[in-house]
Amino acid sequence: MLILILKRVLISIPLLFVVSVLVFVLQSFIPGDAAQQIAGPQASPEMVEKLREALGLNLPVWEQYARWLGEVLHGSLGTSLLNGQPVIDALNQRLPTTLSLVIGSTVIATIVGVVLGVISSRGKGAAARFIDVLSIAGLAVPGFWLALLLITVFSVQLGIFPATGYVAFADSPSEWLRSLALPVAALSLTGVTAIAKQTREAMLDVQASDFIRNLRANGIPESAIVFRHALRSSAVRIVTISGLLFIGALGGSVVIEQVFGLPGLGTLAVSATTSKDLPMIQGIAVYFTLIVIVVNLATDIAYGWINPKVRTS
Amino acid sequence: MTSSPTPAPDSTTWIATQPRNRRRRGPLARFIRKPLGVAAAVLLLLGVVASFAPSLLTSIDPQAADFANVLSGPTAAHWLGTDSLGRDILSRIIYGTGPALLGVLIAVGVAALVAIPAGLAAAMFRPVDAVVTRLNDLVMSIPGIIVLLMVLALSGSMNWAMVAVGLLTAPGLVRVVRSSAATVTEEPYIAAARVFGVGKWKIAFRHVLPRIAGPILVNVSLIAANALVTAAGLNFLGLGLTPPTPSWGGLVADGAAVMNQQPWTLVPSGGVIAITVIAFVLLGDAIRDVTAEGWTAGRSKGASITRATTVPATSSDDAVIESADALLRVRDLSIAFPDADGSARSVVQSVSFDIGAGEAVGIVGESGCGKTITGLGVLGMLPGGARVVSGSIQLDGVELLELSPRERAAVRGKTIAFVSQEPMTALDPLFTVGYQISQAVRVHTGASRKRAAARTLELLEQVRIVDPKRVARSYPHEISGGMAQRVSIAIALAGAPRLLIADEPTTALDVTVQAEIVALLRTLQEETGLAVMLISHDLGVVSALCERAVVMYAGQAVERAPVGELMSTPLHPYSAGLLSANPHFATPGSRLQTIPGSVPPPDKWPVSCHFADRCALATEACRVGPIPLVAVAPGRASRCVRVDALQTEGVAR
């Protein structure tokens, strides 16, 4: 198991490398640069050029990359071209918001999805159709649109939850919860339906297996068969989907953060791209990739926890 | 289709020999019978019209501001209302259709162009597989949204962003193509085409691709749905298509800005996205169903018996019943499965037998004869819509068929226990052996955790496991097949049952272990007074354990006899055949004689003797009507009109 984790970590290093190169190469194609943006439209070409030199933007791409890599090796991700803030600080400041949102929605989606999936796997025709309809709805309703709908109903009309803004957990746990409720709900719908469908299918597959038949034939009560044995066997598939959902939610968080005005990595990503703040974009890409790597690792560990065969090999 | 002896001159011949028997209608005709799919297709066609000629659908200019009617709800002039500048929302939706569908087309096209060849190559060429899988994992770990944002900043063009969406969603499609193609390539006719030297790419595109069109289309429809929503999200953020160009995502953003004054504006903009996504999904499903129907005979899943059942009239079993005080008494048990058309297809016909307390009775026959179904019927666990259509199952004088499902469940494990064929899949791989045994102990005896743990070790000793403590801590994959079968038996014994139904308990094991398990069952039977219903195809195993046997063929009991007499003088040609086909009993020196042919499937069972087509003694008399099971000797019954011939001549062995 330890070896497995180590292997995973080793594989992820080239991945980070590839992503960072990709960002640099893509970025170098973008017409215009941050110097122009900072100097403003009135600035003389000489001024822009000077700024460019100061920021190191006049160097060839590979050299810019080498410089960046050098900084990374010193534990820094550079400074924002726009305001000189160390990128790491900006990212760390915003990371908790994004993580709260994404983890929250994955957890909610998994719990609700599993409950719905188990219920529908026990039912006949109608329950199955309900899940099918729900999963189409999960695809069809865009998260940002659902977000607006939730704001209209729960903030504007009922006034239960705030429409925008984020309160840090450290400041007030209850306000933190309230500020996240709607964003998490908006971000979890697709996940709920995906998990429900997978859970249902996994449960039905397991139900057909020999050992479930034997448990039933030897008088083990249905509740133990469903919740202990079948659900645990289905957990491998559920965990896989949860991991994918987490990564999907990371992408979805960009739009959702924008709708709810949450100061997370997503809003930062949008503003950094529009202002061509290369170090910032680079940093966000690295963080996102790191999160993906951690999630994949967590998924692997979960497999091991569920399945003794993985654990012992 | 695989038994064609003449090599096909070209691969198309092989294609033609696939099962296509149910292909009654053309694909279009089948599609038209799917109302949801048709509705989706019509809607998307409308979208295509809107893309190429929006002015055909609306006369209102999407940019025309009607300041007198700002933020109106639906009116006669503006069917879907107006936005904050008084622009017609319907018109803006129609003009936004082109870019939306073009984006989807680009994403789907790119994904398909990349993923289908890559997936096929991965399925058919081993070295490619590793590379493709690696690349796939890599792309899946790239933060897609960052790439999209950068591509948009870079090009400012929605179309390039959609190319990126296509590339980023390709890995999912690669997986689908690869796994379904891998399944298809194992089918015999593909293998045959290979043998005849048809080029791999030709096989891939001409033979494999059409077969996996279903899963591909479903995945493509999901990619389309995803692309549409992603594009709308980007436009909503004000990226790509920027105002005042009408776009669906932009419409939602416009609505968001004014949702406090006029929430209605959110409805049409979000609605059109949702409806289009639904159309993609439904169209994908419908086309998948149509292609699937083209390839497989339409077998209705989850069917139940709806039509009046007409079980073939076999004479009721009036032959001598052995014991008066039977523990299990099965009478005229008939079991049927639902057919595709709702009628009943009988798989067990009027089977009767008794099992006395502490007695071991074998149910013998080849697979497909209804032995296992009979066992499951006794347990009250018939699979897939099968049900008992007539007969009686009495346990200790109590009619099981009259009990509620809950009451029948209470019988399982406590009075009747079960051991299955494949020990390696019989245990839950995720729990330790000890946990699984003690779970059964606690369920049946209500013992505490500690007591159950102690009892678990006792049970493991009882099934002659040498190191019970260690085995109890092991997971199923850590123990051998023979040991797993002992553990299964220990679980079955946890509730101190009086009858053990053992379904081919030794078949999956190698010979020495087989003998050990049989010996174990025998000891348990002697030690605990356990009755055993042994289901087996192997007369050798049956003779080693059982006093009496019921021979089943094609759903019927064809002979019932004490095992010793059955072995020495079989009174049914099928029993005789089984005997001479068994290596244990073949006359030394002579060759093993297998019974020619195989057990016919239930829909081919005649009303007359089921065995007639394989029987060396068959005559005209065998094919006229149902053959009754009659007493032929004390304690013996046979379902054969030529018992006399058998008794006098014996069957040529």
Ligand code: SF4
């Ligand atoms: S009834 Fe006729 S066909 Fe059937 S087993 Fe007897 S001899 Fe053979």
